[in-house]
Amino acid sequence: MADVTDTTAIATSTTRRRKRIKWETVGDHVVLILGALLMLVPVYMVFATSSHDAITVHREGLQFLFGDQFSENYNAALFEYGGFTDSVNGITMLTNSLILGLGFAIGKIIVGMMAAYAIVYFRLKFATFAFWIIFTTLLLPLEVRILPSYEVIQSMGLANTYTGLIVPLIASATATFFFRQFFRSVPEELIEAARIDGAGPFKFFIDILVPLSRTMIAAMFIIMFVFGWNQYLWPTLITTDESLFTLVRGIRQIIQAYADGSTTPEYGEAAALAIIAMVPPVLIVIFFQNWFVKGLTESDK
Amino acid sequence: MAKVTLDRVRKVYPNGFEALYPCSFDIPDGELIVLVGPSGCGKSTLLRMIAGLEEITEGELSIGDRVVNDIDPANRNIAMVFQNYALYPHMTVANNMGYGLRNRGLPKSEIAAKVREAGEMLNLTELLDRRPSQLSGGQRQRVAMGRAIVRSPDLFLFDEPLSNLDAKLRNQMRVEIRALQRRLKTTSVYVTHDQVEAMTMADRIIVLNAGRIEQMGSPAEIYGAPASTFVASFMGAPPMNLLKGTVNGSGVLLDGGPTITRAAPVGHTGPVTVGIRPEDIELSDDGDLPFDVDIVEELGANRLMHGHLGGQPFSVSVNKDMHAATGQIKLALKPAAVHFFDTEEGRRL
Ligand SMILES: Nc1ncnc2c1ncn2[C@@H]1O[C@H](COP(=O)(O)OP(=O)(O)OP(=O)(O)O)[C@@H](O)[C@H]1O
Ligand SMILES: [Mg+2]
Numbered sequence: 001m002a003d004v005t006d007t008t009a010i011a012t013s014t015t016r017r018r019k020r021i022k023w024e025t026v027g028d029h030v031v032l033i034l035g036a037l038l039m040l041v042p043v044y045m046v047f048a049t050s051s052h053d054a055i056t057v058h059r060e061g062l063q064f065l066f067g068d069q070f071s072e073n074y075n076a077a078l079f080e081y082g083g084f085t086d087s088v089n090g091i092t093m094l095t096n097s098l099i100l101g102l103g104f105a106i107g108k109i110i111v112g113m114m115a116a117y118a119i120v121y122f123r124l125k126f127a128t129f130a131f132w133i134i135f136t137t138l139l140l141p142l143e144v145r146i147l148p149s150y151e152v153i154q155s156m157g158l159a160n161t162y163t164g165l166i167v168p169l170i171a172s173a174t175a176t177f178f179f180r181q182f183f184r185s186v187p188e189e190l191i192e193a194a195r196i197d198g199a200g201p202f203k204f205f206i207d208i209l210v211p212l213s214r215t216m217i218a219a220m221f222i223i224m225f226v227f228g229w230n231q232y233l234w235p236t237l238i239t240t241d242e243s244l245f246t247l248v249r250g251i252r253q254i255i256q257a258y259a260d261g262s263t264t265p266e267y268g269e270a271a272a273l274a275i276i277a278m279v280p281p282v283l284i285v286i287f288f289q290n291w292f293v294k295g296l297t298e299s300d301k
Numbered sequence: 302m303a304k305v306t307l308d309r310v311r312k313v314y315p316n317g318f319e320a321l322y323p324c325s326f327d328i329p330d331g332e333l334i335v336l337v338g339p340s341g342c343g344k345s346t347l348l349r350m351i352a353g354l355e356e357i358t359e360g361e362l363s364i365g366d367r368v369v370n371d372i373d374p375a376n377r378n379i380a381m382v383f384q385n386y387a388l389y390p391h392m393t394v395a396n397n398m399g400y401g402l403r404n405r406g407l408p409k410s411e412i413a414a415k416v417r418e419a420g421e422m423l424n425l426t427e428l429l430d431r432r433p434s435q436l437s438g439g440q441r442q443r444v445a446m447g448r449a450i451v452r453s454p455d456l457f458l459f460d461e462p463l464s465n466l467d468a469k470l471r472n473q474m475r476v477e478i479r480a481l482q483r484r485l486k487t488t489s490v491y492v493t494h495d496q497v498e499a500m501t502m503a504d505r506i507i508v509l510n511a512g513r514i515e516q517m518g519s520p521a522e523i524y525g526a527p528a529s530t531f532v533a534s535f536m537g538a539p540p541m542n543l544l545k546g547t548v549n550g551s552g553v554l555l556d557g558g559p560t561i562t563r564a565a566p567v568g569h570t571g572p573v574t575v576g577i578r579p580e581d582i583e584l585s586d587d588g589d590l591p592f593d594v595d596i597v598e599e600l601g602a603n604r605l606m607h608g609h610l611g612g613q614p615f616s617v618s619v620n621k622d623m624h625a626a627t628g629q630i631k632l633a634l635k636p637a638a639v640h641f642f643d644t645e646e647g648r649r650l
Contacts, residue, residue, distance in 0.1 A: 189387035192354050197401035197448075198375035207400070211391040 558611020
């Protein structure tokens with residue numbers, strides 16, 4: 001009987017404790033909420049601004065409330081032909097960005113996986129050395145080699161082509177590095193079992209390694225897609241043909257009008273384009289997010 | 302099915318470590334041979350050379366009539382069961398078992414039939430669509446066995462296949478594997494460091510020690526006539542008692558005490574090591590060996606008494622009906638139960 005009373009006492013005290021406000025928790029939440037707002041408010045403002053006409057934005061700056069130009073702006077952003085040659089609209093740019101992002105992500109994954117495969121599984125004389133060479137290129141940003149790359153692409157006649165846009169950026173130290181780490185964690189016994197099962201190098205790669213790496217591939221895909229999607233400098237350099245413009249460049253093109261001084265830049269339209277440019281990467285992340293987290297944290301081997 | 306022949310096979314690792322000194326032996330068709338020895342003695346090295354996963358430094362290995370030194374693992378027509386199962390985590394049980402056949406280009410229907418047959422043999426029928434992560438340890442082990450048998454290989458290779466299972470399951474799987482091997486009559490090499498597994502499963506046992514074959518023989522031979530003090534102390538639980546002594550006429554004077562009468566090595570004088578299995582000793586009031594019992598271990602079916610015989614550590618195993626208590630008791634020895642070893646080289650005399 002005494003026991004029962006005791007338990008009740010403990011239970012009540014727990015409830016009482018739970019009701020008390022923990023200031024620590026409140027503090028944590030305030031910081032988190034502030035952080036979230038810091039990230040979200042600018043996006044919201046761009047979204048709100050994208051529903052106003054250019055004059056309002058020009059006169060009053062960024063908007064907090066929604067205006068009435070929503071469909072006009074998005075219509076214009078997506079379907080109105082612009083640029084000097086009137087040959088490019090939002091849809092074209094969206095397509096170009098998608099091609100660049102996908103080409104980038106897929107290309108980098110394929111090249112990275114194959115490089116890592118060679119380094120990890122074949123007895124190459126200078127495998128480790130080669131790996132560290134590849135690894136050091138991580139430290140060199142694209143900008144360092146952008147002029148020689150331009151020269152090469154130009155002289156090969158690949159300027160203003162998708163190939164010229166994508167191929168020079170495909171070699172990826174990051175992907176090679178991650179895949180190498182992953183392949184090294186695949187148990188030796190599995191490789192030996194596959195050897196006894198008669199899987200040659202090609203079959204082992206396709207039948208075993210690629211399926212095992214699928215979470216890793218998803219993680220790489222997201223990172224590389226966003227990276228490719230946001231490329232600005234290289235596309236600016238290598239494409240002069242407006243029909244190859246990407247979204248990121250297109251936004252800039254609209255603001256550029258301001259520098260020309262002739263007209264008020266289409267701020268609303270630019271904001272709409274910025275929102276459109278954000279959507280695909282966000283969708284990709286949402287779609288792959290489960291795999292992404294798995295790929296970075298867990299290994300189901 | 303095939304006979305396996307090793308002719309002075311030797312292994313030196315690239316770093317210069319000699320993991321296996323030249324060794325030769327035959328495995329007759331259909332026999333299950335167990336490689337046993339302490340950790341690091343070269344069991345896996347030897348097995349992996351037979352599998353083709355490790356290069357043979359010197360010597361000749363034949364499976365059937367073929368010398369296979371330079372033949373790829375896939376073309377040796379062998380199957381291997383690994384310690385950690387090594388199942389492909391992304392494939393179903395059926396695909397795991399059929400993968401090797403698929404690589405050989407067998408038609409789908411034939412693969413499915415063989416997988417089904419192996420699944421039935423191993424009680425895996427309901428699990429064929431599962432993935433390895435959805436199976437228990439014992440089931441995974443069965444799948445690994447299934448993967449080995451669907452290929453109808455000439456030779457099974459096992460590398461400590463049961464060491465990840467709990468004691469009960471290990472006993473059960475041990476019997477199953479043995480029964481399966483008997484039924485299929487496939488030549489097998491089984492690596493273990495567990496001497497119970499070795500004794501119960503083997504047609505013949507090879508005891509390895511530091512890269513050398515210490516003894517080869519049937520379980521009864523290994524147990525009954527160990528070729529060295531190493532084998533004597535490694536095979537058998539509890540291990541054989543080894544006592545130091547000196548030959549004295551028709552008996553042996555043990556260091557620090559009593560004499561064993563009526564038993565002496567033929568044609569040997571001077572120091573000698575005497576080996577006596579704990580279970581070969583009788584308690585007898587007329588015995589001539591005083592044994593000081595320090596501890597009694599209760600094992601259920603029998604009792605183990607640990608203590609000293611003339612200052613040297615000694616153990617005796619007695620039947621559960623026998624009275625066992627600490628203090629001094631008398632032991633009697635049958636001359637046939639006494640083994641003699643060379644003290645310096647450890648060789649059997
Ligand atoms: N790749 C290697 N290079 C150099 N030495 C090696 C290599 N692999 C194994 N060895 C050595 O060879 C010896 C035998 O190894 P092996 O794996 O055959 O032992 P084992 O008998 O299987 O032991 P365990 O029971 O622990 O599995 C060990 O001393 C080990 O250190
Ligand atoms: Mg081993």
